[in-house]
Amino acid sequence: MRGVRKLAAIFSCCSAVLIWPACSVSAQTYQGQQLVRAELSADTSAVVAGKPFTVGLLLRMAPGWHTYWRFSGDAGLPTELKWNLPPGWKIGEIQWPIPLKTIDPGDIQTYGYQDEVLLMQEITPPQKIDGTSVKLVADASWLVCEKICIPGNATLRLELPVSAASRPANTELFAHYRGLLPQQWPAKNVATASWSRSGTDLRLTITSPSLAGYSVVDFYPLPGEGVVTGHPTIEQRNKDTVVFRIPIESAGKNLSSIDGLVVFSQTPNGEDRGAWQLSSTPAVSTIAAPPARGLATFLLLGFIGGIILNLMPCVLPVISLKIFGFIQQAGQSREKIFRSGVAFTAGIFAWFIALAVLLIALKSVGGDVTWGGFQFTNPYFVLALSAIVLVFALNLFGVFEISLPQSVTRGALLSTDRRDLLGSFFQGVFATVLATPCTAPFLGTALGFAFSQTPAVILVMFLAIAAGMSAPYLLLSAQPAWMRFLPRPGPWMLRVKQFMGFLLLATLLFLLYVLGAQRGVEGVIWASCFLLVVSVACWMKGVFLVPNASPARRNLALALMVSLLLGSGFYFIGGKFAHATSADAQVRGDWQAFSPQRLQAELQQGHAVFVDFTAAWCLTCKFNEANVLENAEVREAFRRYGVVKLKADWTNGDPTITKLLQQFGRPGVPLYVLYPGKSEQPIVFPEVLTKNMVLEKLEAAAHRVAAQ
């Protein structure tokens, strides 16, 4: 073979700003032109014993020349890297950035990289390192092609000092290429993939609501050993579904699927491209991964969670009424008490089962079902819940009485058995409905696990929660003797009842807050107008619809109430509320919508940027925002230091944001990142913020930037 490549002299590289580790750069030249410059790079300034870091092979190619991906396609050859490491060092697989797809005349499709690429690998030093520096050596070989192909290789060296502590290095370079890595396949409620085979064709169907936002969707295959496939083509593309046809060309293979990347971007080979890795070997998922605990543990958690649900402010008022009911019934027959307890339990179970069935049905239809998100994305559901909560609060205050036998002021003496049981049943149902806003934060992990499971598991989970929630009452109703541990009836019960009303109002405030997020301030006002009318209707009920009023009066009052409710319903809700739009992130407290381009633009302009990764259904996020981020002092600090505030809304699992979360090693929201400046390492906050922490870090970052 003629010598068409020469290795340039090895020289070390330095940076004006940072002290770089000693490294070697190799250049491949052909006919006087430098085709490829290869060097090794690390993301740390020093090696710390036992602490993993990332190394990368940086290839810089002359314009028009390209190197290849791990699967080169119809032609070409993937870049190879063989490491020569001192004993005790471990190195991981190459992390290949999403390649560019090139189609040459003759429909020759290849996958590779142009201009520059960094092939990263995780490397772990041993627990003990001798010496003050380490030298890592690697043999790299590649094929670089333009109109012709030239193979190239180089032996590259990277020398790093050994130290007790290290600082990040080359952050921009590594961050850029980390952002171009494919993600693990997301959770089932974000995207699903299914394979089918007919003859020599494989078909891959991808369904994901996130795809609707991308113009270009493609599949880059990673066929295994001995497998030859034709070019994937798109057979069908709807808004959120795409069907790929992949012809199989290798004979004699019982192939039912192949690995590959599902790639999506706004423009073909765009810089914004993202991808999901589809692989038959189970990959360690970092997004929304439930901890690998057994079913039994989750059932136990569900059961305990169910018991604790009874203490939630949204549930306590109803439960306390039930307890009062028991107290009242203390003198009654055991059977009666037991039956009412059972009816209450049945109500709880009924609601949870209905919920489980509904969720299973939605899952099978393929809806985007996430706990909390599912129910609370519908503003009308939230509105309805608000009305119910208000009505019940008013009842607790004594504005009106519900003429069901459970009401505390009416003794069980005036009721019939059946009404009694029915009343208990509905109390159970209502208790669970009210439990819904409270379950999300508390049972988060357990439910997250359940939702990715089969319908049977979901049902069982819900039954466990229902069992936990109803256990105390069932016990009490079965063993009324234990009720002697409960306090004796008295006027205190009235005051506790009224106090519970305030707890319900607190729940109402939370619901109005959610409405505000969904329909804006206007939406909340219109909803509140409607709720005001509801309150008036309740008052009317209390005054006019009493048993000892004349039928005429009662009918008139009832008619008035109904027409008021319907009228205000149509006007406020049907008319005004329905048209209220949610407030944009822009409107609220000078936060702006996040996008990677926006982040870069602000950093380029020399601003510090604080990014708040949040989602509508994330209560921890709301807590942090309300408590800390919107605190006056904190806002003033943001303003004073000129920090730009960006909000990244992950409510629908936006892949761009998912990529970033992955970059920071987080499975989900919340995530708070402060970028002090262009060349500074981003600062990551813990999940729960405190005011002092934020103020301190803002100040520290500002000083660091100022000192540069």
Next chain:
Amino acid sequence: MKTKPILTVVSLLFAASALAFDPPPVGSAAPDFSLTDAKGNTHTLSQYKGKYVVLEWFNPECPFVKKHYGGGNMQKLQKEYTDKGVVWLTIDSNAPGTQGSLTPEQASKIMASWNTHQTALLLDPDGKVGRAYGAKNTPNMVIINPEGKIAYEGAIDSKATPNPADIPSSTNYVKAALDESLAGKPITTTQTKPYGCSVKYKSS
């Protein structure tokens, strides 16, 4: 917003239909062709019916081709099997002006200087024959049996590298297929993924 996905689908369908060409399946009839060689003689596939025919896609600039010619590996194969009555046709489907495209004079010069032993070096500057056979790489090998059906298509050997040192340790699929066929045995490996540089077709 609705036009974007439609455009994508349309353009992809267009691209797929306009340029898509897959290699004809093993066992199907090999497409006939008529090409002139470096000396100006015309060769057709049909004229060689009744014999085993090997088609080898060629590009003298490609490192993967040079791997096999540099050490004499390809020439040895060509001599061995043409001596046994196999017709070995080397085809150059590269478009004029691209690296590796040959004029008849250049082709004759290469054949002489590289001491090649194929039956003929055919020039296919329009790329029609290459496309008919779905040839995407150089080297790409196709073996046609005496009945005119495709018996093997794919790589020349098992190690997809440009390194000649890999030749002795790799399985030569063409040699294996020809040895089996000439002994009257069925071919074990009838299809593999070819490797090499891309054929530089004329843009349509």
